[in-house]
Amino acid sequence: MFVRELTHEGFRNLHPGVWRPGEGVNILYGENGQGKTNLLEACWLFTGARSFRGAKDSEMVAFGGEKTRLSMAFTAGGREQEATIAIQQRRQATLNGVSQPSAAKLAGVFCGVVFSPTHLSLVKDGPEGRRRFVDGAYCQLKPGYVGALSEFHKALTQRNAFLRQCREENRSGGEEMLELWDHALAVAGARLTVARCHYLQRLEPLAAAIYDGLSGGRETLSLRWETQAETAGSPADIARSWLACFQQAHRADMGAGFSTSGPHRDDLGIYLDNKPVRIYGSQGQQRSAVLALKLAEASLLQEVTGEPPVAFLDDVMSELDVSRQDYILNHIEGWQVFITCCEPSPALRATAGQVFSVKQGVIL
Numbered sequence: 013m014f015v016r017e018l019t020h021e022g023f024r025n026l027h028p029g030v031w032r033p034g035e036g037v038n039i040l041y042g043e044n045g046q047g048k049t050n051l052l053e054a055c056w057l058f059t060g061a062r063s064f065r066g067a068k069d070s071e072m073v074a075f076g077g078e079k080t081r082l083s084m085a086f087t088a089g090g091r092e093q094e095a096t097i098a099i100q101q102r103r104q105a106t107l108n109g110v111s112q113p114s115a116a117k118l119a120g121v122f123c124g125v126v127f128s129p130t131h132l133s134l135v136k137d138g139p140e141g142r143r144r145f146v147d148g149a150y151c152q153l154k155p156g157y158v159g160a161l162s163e164f165h166k167a168l169t170q171r172n173a174f175l176r177q178c179r180e181e182n183r184s185g186g187e188e189m190l191e192l193w194d195h196a197l198a199v200a201g202a203r204l205t206v207a208r209c210h211y212l213q214r215l216e217p218l219a220a221a222i223y224d225g226l227s228g229g230r231e232t233l234s235l236r237w238e239t240q241a242e243t244a245g246s247p248a249d250i251a252r253s254w255l256a257c258f259q260q261a262h263r264a265d266m267g268a269g270f271s272t273s274g275p276h277r278d279d280l281g282i283y284l285d286n287k288p289v290r291i292y293g294s295q296g297q298q299r300s301a302v303l304a305l306k307l308a309e310a311s312l313l314q315e316v317t318g319e320p321p322v323a324f325l326d327d328v329m330s331e332l333d334v335s336r337q338d339y340i341l342n343h344i345e346g347w348q349v350f351i352t353c354c355e356p357s358p359a360l361r362a363t364a365g366q367v368f369s370v371k372q373g374v375i376l
Contacts, residue, residue, distance in 0.1 A: 013088045013123060013319045014348035015055055022080035024050040024072055025373040037341065037349045037365030040375075041356045047373040048352040049128075052324045055350070056126055057103075058084050058095055060119030064126045064324075069099050088122055088319070095122065123152075123321035125310040127303055127328055134305065135290045135298045139279035146280055147204075149309045150211045153316050157207055164200040164275065171197055172270045179269035187262050194258040201275040202251035205241055208278070211312075212237050219308035225343060226300045226336050233304055236281035240273055295331040303328060303340075310347070320347040329353045337361070 014035045021028040025047050040048045049065070053072070056064055063072065073080045079100035086093055096106045097115055105115040112118065133141045151157050171193035216235040223233035237243065242253040254274070258265075261273045282289045282301055289301045307323065314320045323344070328351060329337050340351065341362040349365075351358075356367075369376040 013086070013317070013321055015084060015086050015322060016092070017085040018051070018055060019083040020051075020054055020080075021082075022074045022077045023054050023082060024074060026050050026054070026074075027373045029375065031368075031375050033348070033350070033368075034366035035348055037344065037351065037362060039341075039358065039362060039365060039367045040350065040352045040370050041354065041358075041367070042370040043354060046370045047375075048370045049326050050373075051370070051375070052126070052326055052350055052352065054082050055084065055322070056124060056324055057082065057097055057115070058086070058118055058122045059124045060116045060121075064128055064326075065130070069103050070101075073099055084122075086122055090319075093121070120152075120155075123313055123317055124324055125306050125313065125321055126324040126326070127306045128324075128326040129330075131302050131306065132298060134302050135282055135293065139277070142280035142282075143276075143278060145305070146208050146211055149215075149312070150207055152313055153211070154207070160200070160203040160207065164197070164204055167193065167196045167200045168271060168274065168276060175265050175271065176269045178266055187266075190262060190265075191259070194255055197271070197274065198251045198255035198258060201241070201254045202247045204275045205237075205239060205243060205250050205254070205278075206247050208275075209237050209243050212280070214312055215305070215308050218311045219304045222307050222311075223300060223304040226304060226339050227297075228335055228339075231284045231297065233301060234283045234286065236283065237278065238281045239275065239278040241275075296333060296336065299328070299331055300336055307344070323347055323349045325349060325351045327352055327354075329358050334361075341365075 015033055018031045018033075019029075020026050020031070031051065040051060042048055053063055053065060079098065082097045084095055086095070093108055095108070095118055098104045103115040105112045105118055107118060107121060134145055147157070147161060171190070174190065174193060212235055219235065220233045223231070240257050241250055243250065257273050258271070261271070264272050284293055284297055284301065289298055293301065303325070310321050310323055325340070328340060337358050338361055341358060342364075356369075
């Protein structure tokens, strides 16, 4: 899977034009604010996802403009394809000349993974982002998991609404009714726990191997799914474990007005040499750990699609030592990779690939 050609008009600060990247490593360098990340963002939109920078559609239209139009020729599924995205008030898309109900319908046709500085929140911030990473990645492998997430959050919302009502009305004796929500939440929660642990079992060896290459074997990455429930046994066993947790928390939940335990409180533990990378890891080690997770995510996605997704690595070189930079430049094979950096020096160390300079929205 790779991008053959990107045509852009009216997108952020990019001058209208056509860009033809190479099939391997593509390095884009230039000072901050010149348009490097804008190029990656334009390509990323064809995955069907929203901007990885959290931008609204209107913010991607060039300043003073009314609309933007992107067209991308790419190879996927063993054949050449083409898609367009137009943004004018809302986003519209076509795939191989056929209008799509929404741009989200491009998901699964063109696949990619992205690393940007915002993803450092995976190690720096709280557990919500790490849960979202695992759930989102697993949804790409098993689309049906979206239904499991929806079922769980529906049950959680109903249980929390009952708890909030009990607290506001200072109601006692609601535990009998609460048990009904306990059972629904335990069954739905078990599906999440099984899926998350299964995904982590597949992700960890890949991420550990990638981190080993990045660090030159100096540190060992390990992952743990940290949850209150027992994770051994059948889904029914795990559901019973969650049920026991919810029942034990009745008094605390009634006092708080919300569910204080459950899969919505779980966390992905990321460790280097058995120490939490969030606490003990340097900036470079934290960045390397997140990069290993993202590249491992891509490897698993390749198992599903049968071809490697495109990797977008924005500002990945910052705070990495030379050996880690060299690994990224020269040891990611068989993928199309886009790497942005401020200085041309990393590009000079690349043994293969193409190098582009980006200046004031122009690709040179």
